[in-house]
Amino acid sequence: MNALDIDYVRSQFPALGSGYAYLDNAGGSAVLKPVAERITDYLLNSAVQLGASYSESVDAGARVMQARESVAQLINARYPEECVMGGSTTHLLQILCRAIAPSINPGDEIIVTNCDHEANIGPWVRLCEERGATLRVWAVNAQSMDLELADLDALLSDKTRYLAMTHASNILGSVNPVAEVARRVHAVGGKVCVDAVAYAPHRLVDVQASGADYYVFSFYKTFGPHFAVLWGKREALLELPSLNHFFIGQEVIPYKLQPGNLNYELSYGCIGISDYLIDVGQRLGASGSERQLMQAAFDAFEVQEDLLAETLLAFLRETPGVRIIGKSRVTDGDRVPTISFVVEGIQSEAIVRRVDNHRMGIRFGDFYARRLIEQLGLTPYGGVVRVSIAHYNSIDELNRLVEHLAQAITELRPS
Numbered sequence: 001m002n003a004l005d006i007d008y009v010r011s012q013f014p015a016l017g018s019g020y021a022y023l024d025n026a027g028g029s030a031v032l033k034p035v036a037e038r039i040t041d042y043l044l045n046s047a048v049q050l051g052a053s054y055s056e057s058v059d060a061g062a063r064v065m066q067a068r069e070s071v072a073q074l075i076n077a078r079y080p081e082e083c084v085m086g087g088s089t090t091h092l093l094q095i096l097c098r099a100i101a102p103s104i105n106p107g108d109e110i111i112v113t114n115c116d117h118e119a120n121i122g123p124w125v126r127l128c129e130e131r132g133a134t135l136r137v138w139a140v141n142a143q144s145m146d147l148e149l150a151d152l153d154a155l156l157s158d159k160t161r162y163l164a165m166t167h168a169s170n171i172l173g174s175v176n177p178v179a180e181v182a183r184r185v186h187a188v189g190g191k192v193c194v195d196a197v198a199y200a201p202h203r204l205v206d207v208q209a210s211g212a213d214y215y216v217f218s219f220y221k222t223f224g225p226h227f228a229v230l231w232g233k234r235e236a237l238l239e240l241p242s243l244n245h246f247f248i249g250q251e252v253i254p255y256k257l258q259p260g261n262l263n264y265e266l267s268y269g270c271i272g273i274s275d276y277l278i279d280v281g282q283r284l285g286a287s288g289s290e291r292q293l294m295q296a297a298f299d300a301f302e303v304q305e306d307l308l309a310e311t312l313l314a315f316l317r318e319t320p321g322v323r324i325i326g327k328s329r330v331t332d333g334d335r336v337p338t339i340s341f342v343v344e345g346i347q348s349e350a351i352v353r354r355v356d357n358h359r360m361g362i363r364f365g366d367f368y369a370r371r372l373i374e375q376l377g378l379t380p381y382g383g384v385v386r387v388s389i390a391h392y393n394s395i396d397e398l399n400r401l402v403e404h405l406a407q408a409i410t411e412l413r414p415s
Helices: 006-011 014-018 033-045 055-075 089-103 122-131 149-155 178-187 234-239 264-269 271-283 290-318 348-356 370-375 395-412
Strands: 083-086 109-113 134-138 160-166 191-195 214-218 228-232 322-324 338-343 363-365 384-388
Touching: 033 264, 033 271, 055 083, 055 228, 055 264, 055 271, 055 290, 083 089, 089 122, 089 191, 089 214, 089 228, 109 122, 122 134, 134 149, 149 178, 160 178, 178 191, 228 234, 264 271, 271 290, 290 322, 290 338, 290 395, 338 348, 348 363, 348 384, 348 395
Parallel strands: 109 134, 109 160, 160 191, 191 214
Antiparallel strands: 083 228, 214 228, 322 338, 338 384, 363 384
16 A cells, blocks of 8 residues: 555645645635535536426436435445435534424433534434423543443433434544444434534544444535535434425435425535545555545545644643643544643633744634533633644644644743
8 A cells, every 4th residue: 555645635625735734624624626626517517406307407416416326425325315415514413303303202311412512412402491301411521531331321221212422522532432322322222313523534434334323424524515414324314204395205305304405516516525535545556446445545544644643742741731631642543633732821712823823723712512611621721722633734734833832832831
């Protein structure tokens, strides 16, 4: 196998040509050139309404179907119709909970974590409030910074209907054992909904291997347009009522959960993500199916990301007064390169604003994981400093970041 050609990789993301170091990738990744090209192509050459009998409409419809099939392959769905497309993960989870609502009754129990993005907490909280169900919270262990399975076991019962969790935390960076969680939840008759927004940019998604019943993430965090997909097991989706027009039946998936239909050009643009992954896999010298080529690409991405993450983590471990929020080392694929920290006596915003001056994009705050930030006592810092790395970042960028962070911390440290 060949090594990842970082120069070629970076050439596929036009925004990187400015020389600005984008290290806020968990907030939104750079967009691939093949994605933008496909969106432009669709808008210029297929901008007609679907569903008509004339040839241009038929051809445009085929392109949109091709996009759904591409997304299904990317996430390893069994059937393309299992892919519900929408504007964002937040919107799709609200749609899902609205569809689930009629099946929830008083006495039912729903489990959420306290380390998710609010997108996968708030809708479930409201669902419990509206339907009289009981909300249970699976909290991160403050010592291990993990969701401990023993704590989950204490929450599960034959009343458990749903568990909502993240595949990787957008604060802690930790990768959670969703397949084992799903096994335990299914054993008591419940279903699992996984938010993979912070996971999908760093590992090849396999919804079948995840064990989840529903799985959702956003393409704008995964090198694509501001668009998202909610996957559901076919049998689970068919159980849900239609949220579309009265004449769109319960059996019409995914359209019944796409009121107003999906965005055609953004759907078509998402094919560019798979184009890129397959291309990188081939350049690495990998062989096999297109999924195997994608896996080879993500394996190489992980090697690059681990190198960059360890560069930053080593600096943070060695700097007095720094507290890493999450695992302090890269080991065995158990964390993604989303790295959060605070510095004793310094507001997180002050550090970030110093780095801003050097054409480097990092961020401070709670990142919509406010419940976790509050539980860990990080509100007085103004939240955490977060550096979120992608495979297209370079070692030069991380070395520059370490230099500027060191300078900022030294200058801001109380005397």
